[in-house]
Amino acid sequence: MKTKLAGAVVVLAAVAGGVAMSAPAAGAATAQQGNCNVWFLTGATAPNVGVRVRCDGLGGRYFKAEITCKRNDNGYRYNHYGNRVEEGSWSTVWCDRDATIVHWGGVHA
Secondary structure (H helix, E strand, O other), X not given: OEEEOOOOOEEEEEEXXXXXXXXXXXXXXXXXXXXXXXXXXXXXXXOOEEEEEEEOOOOOOEEEEEEEEEEOOOOOEEEEEOOOEEOOOEXXXXXXXXXXXXXXXXXXX
């Protein structure tokens, strides 16, 4: 079972450690669909993007973030998976450099 997330948020601040975390615009919430929330991430030193996903109630104890990325040079699409965590925790996953996010979500692990 996959949970798709949709929405966009605005990058508001840079976080120490070379990562800018996307925060919701004023009055908005993190992107959410079903039982998952997502925060968009942007690398500070390289053109790479990623997401942090938190899911609850997917029907299992553990899940991992999933991201589908598209390379900017040749359009090739591929999936990457984040760390395995308990539901209610955050799993993080990144695209390779010079790629964009096509799809993101949480999957059972």
